[in-house]
Amino acid sequence: MKILRLSFFNLRKNKREAAAILFLTLISSFLLGTFFSSVANIPKVFDKCFEETGCADSALRINADKYRDDFYGILADDFGIGDIRRGSMLYATGVQITRDDKTYTMNLNFVTESTERKFESFVKCSSLSESEIEKLEHPIWLTEYFMLNDGYEPGDTFTIVAGGRDYPFEIAGFYKCGLFADAGYGRKCVLSDRDYLLLSAVYGEEEVLVFNGGERFDYSEYTEKCREATSENMSQICRYWSKKDQMDNETGFIMTLIYLSVFFSSVNIAAVIFLIGHKITKDIEDQMQQIGVLEALGYTSKEISLSYACEYVLSGGAGSLTGAAAAVFFAPVMNGICTYFISRRYDCPPSLLRIIAAALTVAVLTAAFAVMRSSKIRKIPPVSAFRKGIKSHHFGKNVFPLDRLKKSINLRLALKGIFTDLSSNIGMGSCMILAGTAILFCASTYSFFADSSAIFAIVGAEVSDESVTLMNGVDARAFREDLLTMPEVRKVNLTAAFSGDITVKDSEEPGGAFVYDDYNETEFIHTKYGRFAKYDNEIMITLRRSVTEHRSVGDRIVIECDGGEKSYIITGIVPSTVNNRMDLYFTTQGFIRAFPNVRPNSADIYLNKGCGRKDFEKKLTALYGVNAKDTAYSAGSGGTLEERIKAAADEKMAVLISQYGVTDVDYAVKIGDSVIRGNSSSFVIKEMSSPAVELSSSLEQISSVTKAFCLGAVIFVSIIVAVILSIISAGAVKRQRRDLGIMKSMGYTSKDLMIQIALRILPAAVISAAAALLLTTYLNKCFWFAVFGVMIPDDLPVMISTAAAMVIFCLLVSYISAGRIKKISVTELMTE
Template sequence: MNIVNLALANIKRGKSAAFSLFVLIFAAALLLNVGITVMFKMSTFYDDKVEELQDPHLGIMLNKANDKAAYHDYWKNNPDVKAFEMESMILMDAAKFRYGKSDMNSGAALFNSDAKRHFSSLKLIQKLAPVQPDDIYVPYSFKTSGGYKLGDPFTITFQEKSFSYRVAGFFESTMLGTPSMGMMKFLLPDAAYRELSEALGPAAEGISLSAALKDSRQSTKQLMNEFNKRSPDPSLNAIAPTFWETDIETMKSVGTMTINIVSMILVAFAGVIVLVALIVIKFRVTNSIDDGIVHIGALKAIGYTSRQILMSIVMQFMFITLCAGVIGVALSYAVIPAFGGIVSSLTGLLWIHGWDAEANVLSVLIVTILVLAVTLFSASRIRKLHPVAALRGGMMTHNFKRNPVPLEKSRGGLQFMLACKTIMMNGKQNSMIAFIIAAITFASVFSVVLYYNVASNKKAFIHLVGAETSNVMIQAKTASDGKKLIPAIERMDGVAKIAILDFITARIDGQDTYMNISDDFGKLENQTVYEGRFPKYDNEIAVSWAVSKRLGKGIGDTVKVEISQASQTYLITGLSQSISNMGKAAYLTLPGVRQILPDYEGSVINVYLKGMDTTRFIESIRAQHGQQIGNIINVDETIDSQSSIYISAVFAVMVLVLAITVLVVVMILYLVIKTMILKRRREFGILKATGYTTLQLMSQIAMSFIPIVLVGVIIGGVLGCVYTNSMLTLLLSGAGIHNVQFIVKIPLIVMLCIGLIALAYLVSMLVARRIKRISAYGMITE
């Protein structure tokens, strides 16, 4: 018999064990390939999309009244700019429309779909024909996470006027396609566009400036900073409500951050599965050597070398690995579109996945090399085995050193004591099971905590993004209006507190930063400072961890803040975290910012309500102070609609993680119990002969595994509760997060843990049921 036949014979001998190993390696290869492919592809996904859609790298939108020729000249004459385009559009600084299950308050940029343009010419993914006068084309994210389909009615409300349309098509956009950046793009057919433009008048006339760079790898952020620095009236740029700018670098970081986290979780989980498969392989190899030791002795006796026998074992596992790996990778192409759906819901961009040979080969190679290493390591003892010793069964006379849980002394019922004996005698195997269960429980807790905080109790998640969780955000028309509004709002019914929180762009030690300005940071719900404190006095500043790291400065150091052409030095009093704008945030008090802009008055008022319905409050304030209000945002609704795009992604991750957890629990227990029944067949026969019932033996087997599962689940659950936030901090550290405070809902975790233990018990009992098929007589007489 040659080595190949020997390997095939080994597989045939343990068909079901080979199958379960196949399933584990298959799952590992599948997940690994999805993770690696997505990670590979995501690095170029945005750039490829920009190229495909001919989108600009930089975009500025402003009211036509504020437009200046110098803005155009700057981009036209910039040597780094390849193409520049100016286009008229309708600019709504705060429009309202349904997105997901609630209304969304967002900026809206409406373009004429029939106009000719260089950038972003209209390419519809899906469309209705023929064109109707009330048609509107909306970003693809409206379909993937906004809950719209072709033909649905769409109503946009601006300045208390509502305009109704029919969704006639979906398009992709790399810059204005998701709610993340606070500005949404829409296109209207020529007639509808003109009609809306006329209805809204000059106040909504806007200008869109777009530019593409010669070298797409150049930092668009830097160029935008440069523009802000040189533009003739930068203070206007900084605080004008209808001045909006973005660049592809920022969009890419916002759009891909969640996807990168999801793919990292996938790869980490694939790692767990590979680890489980490797441990199982080690277990299987050791068992197959133990079981076939006489067979090995016979082979050695008739002249097979250790190398040949070793090779047959290696080949057996390599054959399973390669088959499972290749099939896993092939079937991952059925899963990647589902993942593509998540990418689409997060980015509003269509994910089309082609063949990625590099990732495929890498996935198979990683799995194969790891399996090879473990198999060689586990099977190496064959070399030391002498043929005579093997033929004698390889057993020493006294294999048992102690008798754990002596029945006459130990406490507890008979089944319990016998189960304890089994536990104590399989220390290594049980440690392995406990370790695996702990790892998958940790991952499950992680995913459940993530989902709970994104989908159910969103406060911590929204704080992580950097947003303030007030109920209503009111933008005063002018600074003097703001001054009058504050005391008036404070006196209104249901108002618990108010706080000013403005955002302007500034430079700190030459680095572009988003400056948060408040009258009192202590009033904010989102206390982003995790070390030190927020600024209290006019010479103090707090900076984000990302800014601190980039500048190499910490608490107690001073920084130079530039806004327009004025500057001032401030003392850093605290470090904060923020995920938005790549974590580039800083915080000044109102008196602090007045050191640079002496006339500065806060214009955005955050209102916190108590016992008052948000919608009713908005109606009431509009009625009472409508003249002084530029814009009102219902923060509750906005949070609901903006987080809806994350919910489906995190839900998919949770489902995947839980499904894999169930698979691993089932597989591990199936393999271990099945092997145990085979190995202890004679023992169970004797017990049956002496009067043990099948149910008693089944319970004994289940009881010998439940404590192990219990230990694993408790360790994993506790670690999950304690370290999920640390793990998230680690994952998000690149995005400027230093301290995640997600709510760990203990009852939910306890339910999950109880569920896992119940599952383990059920699986143990079901697998142990095989014992029913074995008769006492058969086992005694065989």
């Protein structure tokens, strides 16, 4: 009781500091609790969803035109997998979706209802009645994502744009989806059989084998067996997808944010520990005489030290418990956040056990540190305490002597002040290094995401204004020359659009291929190390492949191709964020060495500033006839008989060209005496898209969330820094009331003294900012590589100006917090 009474007395006396520690422990406990709870719950959401939908955990997606029953047989026979469900699915990349005059792009998959029922149990949710749904002309069932994230409702129009044409669907409702529900591999949409048939002319079809593979299934072994049985290069026609991939894809971003929250929580805990250490040390120094009196009154030093520790156990404990309670009450909000990020309804109750464990961790850490620090009292005998300890007896070296004053007396006195309290300054500096690193990291990340061109620079792929894939047989180089004569066109680069993956010898990771004549002409592909590939025996690889496979510039890499193997010298390492970050960069001639049948068949078009992309698309369509994919879906119904026949013939030709690889078609239709003739020469463009729009749209969400997170984190850490500094400044004023009073009597103004207090933190702030700057450049490298496999360039101007702003902020907070100096009355002090 005696101890508690002393603690309560101290708490009442130091309300401000107690409130600060309560606040900081509350935040730490809240962040850690939320983290522990979410980390446990997120996988449960997937388990629950897969259980509810009856979805299997693995899928093989094979190009429909290459599918063979052997693939099914090997799965069933060689791997002993029983419940294999087979269905067809359309795979559409970069599908443009318009809504309220805004366009965004997305990867989508399309299946019929009967296929969906093979894959999973099709758990639907719709506010429309059965009869209303039946009346819909083009019904579409979307995954929960569209309802949870995009706010679509049943009955809304869902408009897909292909080749400049709108294809409006009516949303019948939403359904829970196991596999194929993420942005990367595409979100699965369920269509009517008729609409599926129509879209099958526009998008490529895959045969999908869905099964519960678990640990029995080894994809490498499977592809090897398939290759032996069918001689097909499986890496080019087949993709494997599992529940784990699905979960990693969907939770990657939120998990990154959650782990970052742990980092901020650590900053917070460091702040709490520093504050407690600082406060106890200073309390002991200041209250030395009272300690002596208490000891004289018969209190043991153990009791006194416990009373100090208890003060912080009480405030820290209260903060931890409140933080835990906040984490529980915040659970519905966290559910909303998780729902938004993983695009599945996340309605898990908070994990109370984990939240309590987090709160206990914070409380125990706080208590342990408080006990450790307060045990110092035991080393002070009563006589020493009465004499105010030995600290007030200063026999050390006179640092910054005033007779060697150079400029400002305020600065000099501030510097002298630092050395009277060096350990606190070191502690504060360490704390500020952590906080500064967090702030600079967030500032640099914010700046990176604020500039879309900076993001484009690390994509590792060309982000041209327009990308046009040409029909087979079209002379790409002639097409390029034609384009270059247009006033809107700034540049055209030819490339070979190559679907499928390239297999690298001695590597388990295949990769996509980028093919350009001259990489110096590209605008978004940059090498981090080495140089661009120039000759046919040279290649560039991604940074991720370089690090994970320990390949460097100058090493050789062997590509497996139809004709065997081809060896290349690595000339450059390219940062990349696309296609699993394992792509390969060939010269056109180099690629032809491995794949002799491939020729440039696609043009990356860069427009002049101020030229409208949509207008340019219309112009291209007008000049080069029609988009084959577009035509395949647009049988005309108006006009004369001859016009209608020509339109129908165009549609047939388009289907033949876009889906069956036909290069030239001639037709003649005899009606009575007249013959209507035509050919496929008007089809030049097979497909047209805008990589810039697609990338911007896919980055929009991640970019805005990251920016919001960074801004929030900067504010959060700044508050922590402000709390620490204000406590330190106010404490300094309280402790040095006598000295400050003397200075005031000498004619120093409150402003002078406030400046001196503020300037005392200047060296710690400057050194911490510099250290934080260095640490951030390192953290930037590690974090971005770990998360995205790239190293983002350090935005030094932003980082340096943020560091400078941080120093100014620290000075300002200290200056304002030292405002208590104004309340010091010299008369009162002198007449005490």
